[in-house]
Amino acid sequence: MGYQEYANALNHLVPLIQKADAAQLEAYDKIISQMPELSIYTNLSRRFNFPQAQNSSLTPLLRGTINLYRQSSLNEQELGQEDDFRRSGLGWVIALARIEHGGIEIGYQRNVSPFNLEHLTEIERPAFMELLLDGARGHYWAMRMDPMTHLILKGEVVKVSSQTALAYGRRAVMLQRMLETLNKMAGATFTPVQKKELQTWYNDMSEVREGVSDIMYETYKVAIAQQGGIEAVDLKGCPQLVDGIRRDISLGRAKIRLKK
Incomplete structure (x- = not known):
């Protein structure tokens, strides 16, 4: 599914449930729950919990990161031994569409309201929060x-x-917007340890964005000098990321690395 498909899902399903009474909502939910093709899987980051994490063939970076993942305070807990992390129902379908649609908008549009929270429905709220944290966890x-x-x-x-740097920077921006939304909607439900870890994730993405600014400056510093500044250089990419790059370079935050 792409951007238009997610938009269509929201444009049709949200008005439908807003007009439905309790009996109709129950019927809609039952129908969708009985359709395996509409099942939603959560805790996708569990794929990072490699059983061979101590294998000497893995790089030190990968082994160290896997160990950090296992110690994370934000990993999803199983509901029971038989939990396969498969979820179903109307709320899950709408929540997934909202998150995917919002993620695309953050990456490619300016002045967006991440995830259109003003239209968030009660039936999807629990699923939205779980999928939002799961998405942030997976991307991080x-x-x-x-x-x-x-x-x-x-x-x-x-x-x-520069193209690769912009792609990674766009992902960092998206993850930061997801974390900001989590804090806005559910900040009070996290423990102090979890809040600290979420802040670490956010700060790490800020460092990625700074690295992107450095690479863009190094790549285009001749053009920047010739054209009289970064504003004259036509950068294409995530609007929020490009704005940050221009700001970093204009304020002298991007660093020049001299060759030895």
């Missing part, structure tokens, strides 16, 4: 385990193209 650990992320943090302009 995927980036932590990706060697490219660490090349960006080091500003390795020779090994990271």
Whole structure:
């Protein structure tokens, strides 16, 4: 499914449930729950819990990150031994559409209201919160385990193209918006330890964005000098990310690395 499909799901299902009474909602939910193809799977980050984490063939980076993942205070707990993390129902379908639609908008549009929370329905709220945390968790650990992320943090302009840097920066922006939404909607439900870990995730993504700014400056510094500033350079990418890059370079935050 793509952007338009998620938009269609929201545009049709949200008005439907807003007009439905309790009996109708129960009927809709029962119908969807009986359709396996509409099942939603959660705790997707569990794929990072490799049983061979201590295997000497794994890089130190990967082994260390897996151990951090296992110690995380934000990992999802099973509902029981038979829990396969498969969820079903009307609320789950709408919540997934809202998160996917919002994630795309954050990456490609300016001045968006992340996830259109003003239209969030009560039937989808619990599922939305669970999927939002699951999505943030999955994106964070995927980036932590990706060697490219660490090349960006080091500003390795020779090994990271500007297009790749922008793609990773867009993902960092999306993850930060997800974390901000989590804090806004459910901040009071997290323990102090969990809040601290969520803040660490947010800060780590800020560092990724700073690394992206460094790479973009190193890549385009000649053009920036020739054209009289970063504002004259036509950067294409996530609007929030590009705005941040321009701001970092204009304020001198992007660093120049001199070759030895």
